[in-house]
Amino acid sequence: MINKVNIGGIDVAAYQSIDELISSSILTTQGIQPGVGIAINPEKIMAAKNDPYIMSILQNATLRYPDGIGVSYVMQKRLGSKVARIPGCELWERLMLRSVEQQIPVFLLGATQSTVLQTYEKLTSLGVDVVGYKDGYFTKEQEQSVIDEIIKSGAKVVSVALGSPRQELFIFECIKYAPDSFFMGVGGTYDVFTNNVKRAPLFFRTLNLEWLFRLLSQPSRLFRQGNLLKYIYYYLTKKI
Numbered sequence: 001m002i003n004k005v006n007i008g009g010i011d012v013a014a015y016q017s018i019d020e021l022i023s024s025s026i027l028t029t030q031g032i033q034p035g036v037g038i039a040i041n042p043e044k045i046m047a048a049k050n051d052p053y054i055m056s057i058l059q060n061a062t063l064r065y066p067d068g069i070g071v072s073y074v075m076q077k078r079l080g081s082k083v084a085r086i087p088g089c090e091l092w093e094r095l096m097l098r099s100v101e102q103q104i105p106v107f108l109l110g111a112t113q114s115t116v117l118q119t120y121e122k123l124t125s126l127g128v129d130v131v132g133y134k135d136g137y138f139t140k141e142q143e144q145s146v147i148d149e150i151i152k153s154g155a156k157v158v159s160v161a162l163g164s165p166r167q168e169l170f171i172f173e174c175i176k177y178a179p180d181s182f183f184m185g186v187g188g189t190y191d192v193f194t195n196n197v198k199r200a201p202l203f204f205r206t207l208n209l210e211w212l213f214r215l216l217s218q219p220s221r222l223f224r225q226g227n228l229l230k231y232i233y234y235y236l237t238k239k240i
């Protein structure tokens with residue numbers, strides 16, 4: 001039984017580790033658990049508070065996990081026990097590696113043509129059964145043909161890197177045609193995996209300061225991080 005913690009009207013699942021999440025909720029002994037995985041961070045919780053549409057997207061996901069210290073800290077306080085932080089990029093990479101043994105067919109969607117190609121090459125060299133890939137720069141009119149390509153590939157795991165909320169909107173459309181597959185929105189994960197974008201150095205990560213590193217290297221994120229301050233304020237004043 002996986003514990004869930006409600007933050008601002010969103011239930012987030014508490015796991016001890018990334019591997020526990022994968023074994024209990026994605027690649028179980030009964031095979032792939034179909035559905036939609038969404039990383040939950042303070043930014044999304046604050047966005048959902050102001051936008052019922054984003055709230056419904058988050059609530060419709062079948063798997064919501066804490067993608068950062070902001071969410072896992074609040075969960076830990078409420079549960080009174082350890083809750084693992086599940087960075088989306090680490091979950092994705094681990095899932096890819098764990099898919100090798102059972103040769104689960106994987107489709108990669110999103111990022112630029114060169115990044116998704118590099119991702120495909122790196123994954124196949126690791127033994128992942130990538131049955132298709134496609135960059136994320138297509139129009140609304142082309143969306144249905146992208147969906148058709150995914151269905152035709154027979155993928156059972158589909159990772160979608162289009163940025164939020166576009167990737168989530170795409171996923172909820174696509175899953176109507178592929179109800180037996182697991183979909184995961186992965187943001188900028190392929191960029192990090194192919195070293196086109198640097199992740200925070202270990203020093204920042206172990207101190208749970210990945211957000212500070214991002215802010216320093218990309219000051220334009222200040223606006224987005226304003227939401228983090230709001231989140232902390234809402235937590236302290238019990239508004240979430």
Ligand code: UDP
Pocket residue numbers: 110111112135136137138161162163164186187188189190191
């Ligand atoms: N991206 C895409 N198509 C678009 C816009 C973005 O494929 O029309 C890709 C972009 O190349 C990047 C990923 O979406 O690899 C995530 O972008 P971002 O870092 O802005 O999203 P976040 O992770 O912050 O949600």
